[in-house]
Amino acid sequence: MSERITVVEKITQANDQVAELNRARLDEQRIFAMNLMASPGAGKTSLIERSLPLLSKEFRLGVIEGDMATSLDADRAAAAGAESVQINAASCHLDAPMVKQGLDELDLDNLDVVIVENVGNLICPASFALGTHKSVLIASVPEGDDKPYKYPKMYRGVEVLVINKIDLLPHVSFDMDYFRQGVEALNEGVITFPLSCKSGEGIEAWVEWVADSARERIGQA
Amino acid sequence: MSERITVVEKITQANDQVAELNRARLDEQRIFAMNLMASPGAGKTSLIERSLPLLSKEFRLGVIEGDMATSLDADRAAAAGAESVQINAASCHLDAPMVKQGLDELDLDNLDVVIVENVGNLICPASFALGTHKSVLIASVPEGDDKPYKYPKMYRGVEVLVINKIDLLPHVSFDMDYFRQGVEALNEGVITFPLSCKSGEGIEAWVEWVADSARERIGQA
Numbered sequence: 035m036s037e038r039i040t041v042v043e044k045i046t047q048a049n050d051q052v053a054e055l056n057r058a059r060l061d062e063q064r065i066f067a068m069n070l071m072a073s074p075g076a077g078k079t080s081l082i083e084r085s086l087p088l089l090s091k092e093f094r095l096g097v098i099e100g101d102m103a104t105s106l107d108a109d110r111a112a113a114a115g116a117e118s119v120q121i122n123a124a125s126c127h128l129d130a131p132m133v134k135q136g137l138d139e140l141d142l143d144n145l146d147v148v149i150v151e152n153v154g155n156l157i158c159p160a161s162f163a164l165g166t167h168k169s170v171l172i173a174s175v176p177e178g179d180d181k182p183y184k185y186p187k188m189y190r191g192v193e194v195l196v197i198n199k200i201d202l203l204p205h206v207s208f209d210m211d212y213f214r215q216g217v218e219a220l221n222e223g224v225i226t227f228p229l230s231c232k233s234g235e236g237i238e239a240w241v242e243w244v245a246d247s248a249r250e251r252i253g254q255a
Numbered sequence: 256m257s258e259r260i261t262v263v264e265k266i267t268q269a270n271d272q273v274a275e276l277n278r279a280r281l282d283e284q285r286i287f288a289m290n291l292m293a294s295p296g297a298g299k300t301s302l303i304e305r306s307l308p309l310l311s312k313e314f315r316l317g318v319i320e321g322d323m324a325t326s327l328d329a330d331r332a333a334a335a336g337a338e339s340v341q342i343n344a345a346s347c348h349l350d351a352p353m354v355k356q357g358l359d360e361l362d363l364d365n366l367d368v369v370i371v372e373n374v375g376n377l378i379c380p381a382s383f384a385l386g387t388h389k390s391v392l393i394a395s396v397p398e399g400d401d402k403p404y405k406y407p408k409m410y411r412g413v414e415v416l417v418i419n420k421i422d423l424l425p426h427v428s429f430d431m432d433y434f435r436q437g438v439e440a441l442n443e444g445v446i447t448f449p450l451s452c453k454s455g456e457g458i459e460a461w462v463e464w465v466a467d468s469a470r471e472r473i474g475q476a
Contacts, residue, residue, distance in 0.1 A: 074294045074377045074406060075398025102378070103407050126347060126378040154405070155378055156295045157323070157347040176397035176420065177296025184375070185295060186324050199397065205426050206453075232427075 052130035056165025066251035072172035074154035077198040080231035086114040093146040098136035127158035182216030273351035277386025287472035293393035295375030298419040301452035307335040314367040319357035348379035403437030422451040
């Protein structure tokens with residue numbers, strides 16, 4: 035298997051180099067970019083749909099969609115008012131070259147915020163830097179409260195944790211204390227937003243964090 | 256990238272050969288084995304917990320758990336009465352050599368059914384044959400009705416589809432017709448069991464299918 039390890043190392047190195055180039059390009063353009071990761075169906079696209087109308091009052095938004103097989107998500111992001119490009123990942127994760135391709139297709143001179151929607155997967159995306167400024171994980175209540183314990187690498191590597199579908203708390207068994215305990219053990223003090231894309235509860239605090247991060251990056255703060 | 260493709264091809268070939276050995280071994284022992292796949296939190300372990308008490312009236316059961324980081328699932332399966340072994344996958348999927356290792360640890364002479372719980376992931380496990388007789392995908396209602404369209408490879412490659420968490424149908428937007436349409440386009444006539452591990456609704460039909468498959472394999476039918 036040593037041959038494989040060498041190849042994997044080469045891929046990771048090349049990825050990191052392209053990620054650095056992506057970051058430099060975003061910084062030069064004064065664009066705030068985030069990498070949105072989650073399980074399939076946790077609500078990545080729904081969160082984008084909910085956030086765009088609020089964010090677009092102040093910012094010009096672009097979305098890079100990493101869908102495996104369809105343009106369903108890109109269509110939804112475009113309908114919500116973002117400049118949207120679709121990367122057909124044909125992979126279990128996005129990597130930095132794919133994001134570079136997405137940045138090539140966006141009109142960066144006219145954007146303030148770029149949201150990268152990763153492929154729905156709690157494992158592989160954690161291993162690939164993209165060059166974004168913040169990594170955001172969306173957990174969702176019906177997935178269960180044991181997920182931090184079972185997918186530690188993903189929970190460890192993010193700056194922000196969104197806990198979506200809190201409207202379902204009365205209908206599923208989800209011990210928020212047990213969940214948060216698992217999160218804290220892996221990622222102490224991680225910024226957390228419990229919210230519901232369905233009811234809208236908690237969306238404003240999340241959007242305010244995105245806006246603050248964007249202002250800081252753009253240099254208006 | 257041609258070097259990488261060669262390595263990947265070698266890995267797949269080796270995997271398939273071990274999968275064939277696993278299958279031969281299961282057949283010789285007259286054991287029925289299935290590969291349970293799903294997103295994180297769709298209910299793989301819950302389905303095992305619900306099924307074991309019913310199946311154990313007639314069959315001796317073993318479970319191979321492919322957890323990334325903990326023995327939480329293996330503990331739950333053992334508590335539900337199965338002989339349970341834990342494979343620390345440290346990977347985004349199980350492969351045939353890992354399942355071979357699990358079979359080595361189980362007392363196969365005294366088992367009728369082996370359930371392999373794959374790593375929670377809708378992408379990577381679809382590419383690795385394990386040697387099991389049936390592949391079962393668990394979808395869950397709160398994941399959303401667009402999942403067949405977005406993860407076609409997984410939906411295409413299974414013999415059985417369980418639709419879990421139907422108790423949440425009143426609380427989420429999930430168009431069952433749209434979902435089933437997507438499934439049918441990929442996998443015509445796939446055997447489907449809508450059920451709820453929480454309420455127990457629909458569990459019996461699923462268990463009956465497992466029992467029939469096991470009887471056929473054991474040669475009692």
